[in-house]
Amino acid sequence: MPKLSFISVFLYFVPETSGFSRLAAPNPTPCRLPHSPYGRARLADAATATRTLPTPATTTHRTINPAYPDLPLDKYLANPYFAKIRTDYPGLQLIHEEPFLFLVHDFLTADECARLRRKADTGTLRPQFGGGAVERTSSGVVCVNDEVPTLRTKLQTLTGVSDMAQLQPLKISKYRPGQVFSKHTDAWPTEEAPVTRGWVQERDFFGDESRPTRGCYPARNQPNHNTLLTCFVYLNTVHGSGYTTFPNIGLHQSRDGGSFYRNPTPLDTHARVDGSAWDWEYRDEAASVQIAPTQGLAVLHFCSVLPEYGGICDGNVLHVAEAPLEGQDKYVAQQFVASCTEWSLPDDSIPYGRVSWDTI
Ligand SMILES: O=C(O)CCC(=O)C(=O)O
Secondary structure (H helix, E strand, O other), rough: OOOOHHHHOOOOOOOHHHHHHHHOOOOOOOOOOOHHHHHHOOOOHHHOOOOOOOOOOOOOOOOOOOOOOOOOOOOHHHHOOOOOOOOOOEEEEEEOOOOOOOEEOOOOOOHHHHHHHHHHHHHOEEOOOOOOOOOOOOOEEEHHHOOOHHHHHHHHHHHHHOOOHHHOOEEEEEOOOOOOEEOOOOOOOOOOOHHHHOOOOOOOOOOOOOOHHHHHHHHHOOOOEEEEEEEEEEEOOOOOOOOOOOOOOOOOOOOOOOOOOOOOOOOOOOOOOOOOEEEOOOOOOOOOOEOOOOOOOEHHHHHHOOOOOOOOOOOOHEEEEEEOOOOOOOEEEEEEEEEOOOOOHHHHHHHOOOOOOOOO
16 A cells, blocks of 8 residues: 655646646647657657757856866766756756756846745745645745746746747745745656556556656646756755755666666656665665755756657656745745646646736
């Protein structure tokens, strides 16, 4: 029997009967991809198709934070499975390979951070939910696209996606002291995913085996598609707490026993490839990455592989937003980026009109 109490996995899934609403992008363009096991029949160079992107505002040298490793980009650039962001973006630093974790120092200015914090403070904060057994006690606002046009352009440039409609409406979250977002992924399960039925210790936890034929949960029922990457930006500096931690690095391997990053295969939460039992509380202190909230700092991670490889979720990037200590609030802006332009969203991700009149 699955031990629900031990699970802290973000399902990002809400049954339609519980008020789940849909938000379709204007002029949705259905994305058609081959239906093959794990979508492995690669579309002719979809990943490297020519894209017209705005150039970054400045092309100054990178600002390196010595508190984190500054890794060469070769492995990331050579890996075919993940979206390619703009690696010449000012302030960009690769701090971890496989999974690839990037920071961008001073991605938002102090003024932009203050104005986004003000939106969260003056707007109507709504409770946020994680789904399933995920504990999420923060609250937030969701901006309509027209109130953050400059930020969306910046985010499109950094993330390198060809279509602005791949950017979900920008969210701003506020954590009061003690508030958390427990272990979760920003990826989406499929309609048939065991996790959507509460069967959590299963071979195909996220339904990636059926993703090529059944697509995601009806919220996004396009075969092979998923959330490609997340870029979140800390809007204030939090001292000694409020970290974002990636504790599962190394846990999700390929089913052939090799690396997920050579041969991505669906997450098996029933047993590990060496036959040992899956452990939801797994946390490899030595391997885990912890990032301290610093005003203006952006963090990028890739929660699934590209649709031409089946949109399989990467269980190594399950992550936790830890609580700020007494006397401090934590503010974060989150940009989720989908692999296609047509999607629906859970209620806490839909804008209810402008949050405020400030246009950023
Ligand atoms: O608040 C954080 O530290 C991370 C935010 C996050 O994990 C999310 O919104 O998915």
